[in-house]
Amino acid sequence: MARDRKEERTGFQESAPYHADYDLQTDFVMVYGIDESMQERIQKWKEKGYIVHLMTGVAWGTYNNYLDGEIDGETHWDEAQTDRQGNMILHGDKPVIPYMVPTISFGHYIAERIRLAVDAGVEAIHLEEPEFWVNGGYSEAFKREWRLYYKEHWIPPHASPDAQFRASKLKSYLYTRVLDRLCAEMKDYALKRYGRVLRFYVPTHSLINYTQWRIVSPQSQLLELPSIDGYIAQIWTGTSRTPNVYEGKRKERTFETAYLEYGVMQELVRGTDRRMWFLHDPIEDNPNYTWADYRQNYLKTVVASLLHPGVAHYEVSPWPRRILQGTYPSEDGSGKEQIPSDYATTLLQVMHTLGNMDQDVVETAEEPLQVGVFIADSAMFQRMKPDPNAPHAGKYDGTDPEGFQEDGDTEMLDFSPFYGLTLPLLKHGISVRPLQLDNVRRYPGYLASYRVLILSYEFIKPEYPDIHYALAQWVQDGGALIYVGDDSDPYHNIRAWWNPDRKEGQSDPAYNSPRAHLFEQLGLKDKREGINKVGKGIVCWLNEHPADFTLSKAGADRLRQSVKETLETLHGPELQWKSKPYFKIRRGPYLIVSVLDESVSEERVIIPGPMVDLFDSELSVLSQVALKPGEQALLYDIKAGRPTDGKISVIAASSRIEGLSESATGFRFVAKGPANMKATARLYCKVRPLSAQYVVQERTVPVVWEWNPDSKTVLLQYEHGDENKAEVSVRWTS
Structure with missing residues (x-):
């Protein structure tokens, strides 16, 4: 399991100074935040052998010196994101930390802060969560940006579907602009001044979660920026436990939601040279759950991520300090307790195992069918009901689900059009991949590995018409496309390429929906619902809203049956539907x-x-x-992992194992991990040991060990010392 830290397979983020109690011994660390202590924090982590990155918020942070005018003599509070009632949208209120409209001047301010991190010698910078809330768009700064971008006076986003869609497109553009300028400028600075090629990454929630929580972010647009080197997929229990509806029942489905979230992030970078790290979090931002709840849901997210083998790099934890030193409600409600010892050991075992997931052999059992379900950045653009008189629900960030259900629009939060197309298949063991519609035009071979695709324009819209040319060609060449939609979405009437001369209240658009244009390219202009042959392929039109498939078992069955019939019509027995649990x-x-x-x-x-x-x-x-x-x-x-040469090798450990060596009398290694924590390691060992011990702080302590003769493995139990290191030795001869 030993590896060069320069591979950066595993890492974590931490805002606190180095401390032995939460030294996870990953490959890299992301020092969080730019303040007076930043340089010292960076240096301490470097001294411990880490590759050091820096992470900071790009949408929010302690930017009060900028807001108050201390930087340039001008106050900038009008750049705070503001809702319809004139309230600032806050990330924190003590001190007041608003989400920002990323103006040009704000970008300059962030650039100067980032310059300090470049001078401190970090190798990469992570600009976290470029987020603009759907219920924002009312500040004076945003109104100015609207006028510059659209060359027209600002329109309140709640005024119409068109206004909401245009506001969201602008929000996405503004964060794309600030990231492009900022990253390009700092890369140029680092190379000129230090001869160092600086890397930039964007830690971001999944497109699915941002859409469900009603947040706008650039997402796939960042692929077009050469200055962005990749992403961290910020997926964890807090995002994946967001309830959704399946067969009429609304509840948390953490595994299924996480599976789809990690899936869309894998697809985001598939076929590119961009790095993707998958994040897990053993707890979450909501501090009101028990350790048992955190553990159960954490394991679900880990497994969901590992079912996507296109990614083998991981952020194993944000904020390890709050995990290993924090306290959370006890099971009996008597108070709060620290992490149970056995759970801490399990966490470290999983974290170190994640560093070994880049495997040559990947086999998927009994899954001949893989279904792609399209989603697009435009899903984020139409996440408010187009009713100017409707209550304007506030932001949802996963920390107060009960409060939101009382005050907000729960039905809107469900995001049922997407889950109606995915959960009926996923729940029957069909491999579902959320595909980035925007990537169809970016990468010519993007759809080549898929034979079945599901598309609906009732919750997304195509950015450009040439997407349809690629889809039509894919069907002509033998693909099976299932289109779901009844053209009822009010957002079909926005000003867009399928409505080139559309104005508010105008009738008879060029196409009544983007579906009509797609069907024209498919030669199905006058066809109705059902199955239609197109070239070597097939198109099945389900003329109903995709959210209907969430309402009952009968609805879910209708979707499943349509997929089965489409496959049978096109492929016969060659590509069969095989349900499995x-x-x-x-x-x-x-x-x-x-x-x-x-x-x-x-x-x-x-x-x-x-x-x-x-x-x-x-x-x-x-x-x-x-x-x-x-x-x-x-x-x-x-059996699959047993070394063919019979030598000692590590199966799993809750420590970073270094210097493993074997001799005629036994073997030894160095185990590194959080201070004084109980640790375990299981190794292949061809003969029964006679004794085992470890050395910490120059003290020799017996290792608790257990030999398993059937598997020829040995379990070792020991503790990391105050200096995060134990030297373990095992003898099999005297």
């Missing part, structure tokens, strides 16, 4: 499994062993694993 993938020696609830079976799924349970703090060797609906597993296949 689980997902399973092998990545090298690792087996990742999730068993679905609300699926086709309530039976347990049995995995034959011998397997090491990597979610077990004692790394148990199991002869078989039985998983119930709703359970997940991360397993190590002992």
Whole structure:
């Protein structure tokens, strides 16, 4: 498991100074925030052997010196994002921290702060969460930007669907502009002054979550900026537990939502040279859950991410200090407690395992069918009901779900048009991939690996008409396209390319929806719903709103049946629908499994062993694993991973293992991790040990060990010392 830290496979972010108690021993660390302590914090982490990056907010932060006019003599409070009632949209109120309209002057201010980090010697910079809330767009700064961009007077976003859509497009453009200028300027500065090629990344929620929470962000537009080197997919329990509706029931579906979220972020960079790290968080921003709840949902997100093998780099935790030193409600409600020791050990095992997920062998069990469901940046642009008299719901950030359900528009939050097209398939074990519609025109071969696509323009809109030319060609060449939509979305009437001369109140547009233009390219201008042959391919039109498929089991069945019939018509038995109640993938020696609830079976799924349970703090060797609906597993296949030369090798550990060496009398290694934490390691070991010990702070301590003769493995239990290091030695001869 030893590797060069320069590979940057795993990392974490932390705003606090270095401390041995939360030194996770990943490859890199993102020092968070630019303040007077930044340079010292960077230096301390460097001294501990880390590759050091910097992360800071690009939409919010402690920018009061800029807002108050201390920087340039002009106050900038009119650049705070503002809602319809004239209230600032805040990230924090003590002190007041508003979300910002990213103006040119704000970009200059951020650039000067970033320059300090470049001077401090960081190798990469992460500009976090370029976010503009849908319920914003009313500040004086935004009105000025509207006039410059659209060359017309500002229109209140709530006035019409067209006004809302245009406001959101402008919000996305403004963050694209500031990131492009900022990153290009700082890359030029770093290369000229220090001869250093600086990298820039954007940590961002998934397109699915931003749309569901009603936030606008550039997302795929950043792919067109050469100054952006990649992303961190900020997906965690807090985003993925957001409720949605399936078969008429609204509830949290953390695994399924996370599966789709990680999927869309994998697809965002597929076929590009951009780096993607998947994030996990063992807790979340809402501090009111128990450790048991955090653990259950964390494991769901980890497994969901590992089912997407196109990504093998991970941010293993934001804020490890709040995990390893924080306190959260106890199960019995008697108070708060720190992290249970066994959960802390499990977390470290998982974190270090994630650094070994770049495997040559990837096998997906029993999944001949992979369905692409389109989503686009434009989904974020139409997330407000087009009714100027409707209550204007506030922002939702996942920290107060009960309060939002009382005061907000819960139905709007559900994002049912998207989940209506994905959950009916996902719940039956069909591999669903949310595809970036905008990438169809960016990359000629983007659709080549897909044979079945689902599209609806009832919640997204195509940015350009040439997307339809590519889709039509893909169908002509033998693809199966299922279009879902009844042209009822009010946003079909916005000013757009399919309505080239459209004005408010005007009738008879060029096309009554972008669907009409697509069908014209497919030769289906006068066709109605049902199945139609197009060249070597097929188009199935379901003339109803995609949200209808969430309302009942009958609705979900209608979608599933349409996919089955479309496949049978085009491919016969060659590409069959095979429902199953689980997902399973092998990545090298690792087996990742999730068993679905609300699926086709309530039976347990049995995995034959011998397997090491990597979610077990004692790394148990199991002869078989039985998983119930709703359970997940991360397993190590002992037979598949056994070294052919019989030498000592690490199966899993809750430490960073370095210097593993074998001799005639035994083996030894150095284990690094958070101070004084209970640690475990399981290794292949061809003979039974006689003794084991470890050295910390010049003290020799016996290792608790357990030999498993059937698997020829040994479990070692020890502790990291105050200096984050234990030297472990095992003897098998005297």
